[in-house]
Amino acid sequence: MKYALDAMTSSGEGTTIKVNILASGSAGNCIALTTGEKTILIDAGVAKTKIEKRLLEVALRSDEVAAIFITHAHGDHTKGLPLANKYRIPVYATQGEWKGISGVDDELQRECETTYGLYDLILLDDVEIRPFRVHHDAFEPVGYSITDGETRVSICLDTGKLDKDMLVSMADSDIYIIESNHEPAMVEAGGYPDSVKARILSDNGHLSNEQTAGALQRLIRGCGERIYLTHLSSKNNMPTLAEMTVKQALKHKGFVAGKHYEIEVV
Numbered sequence: 001m002k003y004a005l006d007a008m009t010s011s012g013e014g015t016t017i018k019v020n021i022l023a024s025g026s027a028g029n030c031i032a033l034t035t036g037e038k039t040i041l042i043d044a045g046v047a048k049t050k051i052e053k054r055l056l057e058v059a060l061r062s063d064e065v066a067a068i069f070i071t072h073a074h075g076d077h078t079k080g081l082p083l084a085n086k087y088r089i090p091v092y093a094t095q096g097e098w099k100g101i102s103g104v105d106d107e108l109q110r111e112c113e114t115t116y117g118l119y120d121l122i123l124l125d126d127v128e129i130r131p132f133r134v135h136h137d138a139f140e141p142v143g144y145s146i147t148d149g150e151t152r153v154s155i156c157l158d159t160g161k162l163d164k165d166m167l168v169s170m171a172d173s174d175i176y177i178i179e180s181n182h183e184p185a186m187v188e189a190g191g192y193p194d195s196v197k198a199r200i201l202s203d204n205g206h207l208s209n210e211q212t213a214g215a216l217q218r219l220i221r222g223c224g225e226r227i228y229l230t231h232l233s234s235k236n237n238m239p240t241l242a243e244m245t246v247k248q249a250l251k252h253k254g255f256v257a258g259k260h261y262e263i264e265v266v
Contacts, residue, residue, distance in 0.1 A: 016150040019175060021266040022046070022054040024230045028076050029157060031177060032060060035148040038127060041068045042144060042155050042177075044080035051080045063087045066124055067110075071134075071157050072141035073100030084108050092122065094131065096140025112142065132169035134159035137204045145169050153177065157231055160205040162215045170219060178215070180229040180246070180265075181206035182236035190236055206231070209242045213249035220250055222260035229265045239265040 020032040028046035032039055032055065039060055044051060052062045068084055070093040071077055078101055084091045085105050092110040093101060112131045113120045119131040119142070126149060131142040136158040143156040143166065154170035155177045156162070170176065187197050199205050207215075216227060229242050243265050247257050257263050 016148055017146075017153055017175065019153070019177070019226075019228065020054075020058045020060070021177075021228060021230065022051060022058075024266045025232060025234065026076055028079060029071075029231065030054075030080065031155065032058070032065075033146060033153060034060065035127060035151070037064075038066050038124065039064060040066055040124065040127070040129075040146075043071055043077040043157070044068055044083055045075070045077040046080050048080045048083040048086065051083050065089050067092060069093075069129060069131075069144055070097060070101065071143065071155075072136060072138035073097045074138060074158070077157075092129075094119075094140040094142055097138065097142075099139050130169065132166055134166060135161050135163070135204050136206075137199065137202075143169070145173065151175065159207060160201075160203040162207070162211060167215060167218060172221075173219070173225065174223075175226045175228070176216065176219065177228045177230055178212055179207045179231040180209050180212040180237070180242040181231050182208055182233045183238075183241055184208050184210075186233075186236040192235075200233075200236070206233075209237065209245040212242075213246045216246055217249045217253060220253070220255060220261055222253070222255045225261045227261060227263040229263065232265065 016035055018034040022030040022032055023046045029043045030045055030051055031042040055062055068089055068091045081104055090108050090110050091104050092112055094112045122129040128147050130145045134141050134143050145154045152173040153175040154173040157179050182200060184201060187200050232242055243263060255261055
């Protein structure tokens with residue numbers, strides 16, 4: 001678990017959204033975003049009791065969570081959803097992903113709706129949440145772009161590729177929470193069955209370090225953005241390798257970590 005680092009706005013005027021990565025990786029994923037008095041969770045992929053404990057460790061309370069947003073229905077993103085029933089927290093997911101989610105009381109279920117093929121904006125008071133489509137072997141997986149009017153956070157977890165529409169949805173963010181799952185050579189040389197290797201490396205699998213670095217090379221403007229590299233494979237990646245790959249890509253644009261942007265591997 002990584003504790004929060006206050007996220008700076010692109011103008012450097014202080015913190016308006018606080019990020020806590022409560023869990024990251026194949027064992028479970030859960031991200032808390034807090035702005036003002038409002039906290040939302042992106043995914044709830046570890047046990048309910050662990051989420052409760054980890055929220056308390058960063059001075060947050062489960063009964064004050066305003067909503068949970070699910071990226072997709074795999075267990076490492078939904079295991080802790082009993083939290084919603086206990087504290088009566090609304091849960092948002094796409095129509096497709098609700099096919100794979102069970103155990104959430106009917107009155108707490110919210111659907112990410114679409115108009116003309118694009119996801120509608122979800123409003124929680126002054127917080128705006130916009131889902132966007134990603135590519136993963138799930139029913140209807142999404143990422144999320146979230147803003148409180150001053151700071152924008154884009155979250156892109158499990159996806160096998162990043163397309164133009166995804167980059168447009170994530171553009172101009174102050175904080176990027178993005179998967180950097182594997183190094184392809186390590187996958188190929190590893191001990192997974194060929195079918196699992198093919199899944200990881202496919203367009204509906206997971207992002208490699210190089211894919212993530214290439215996307216950030218297009219997204220980062222050198223305005224003090226904060227990058228969190230997440231969902232690293234424990235067998236097919238190394239934190240230093242993921243970070244180095246991104247830093248080298250951004251160096252080609254003239255950007256230096258600590259000066260033009262901040263980066264952390266979680």
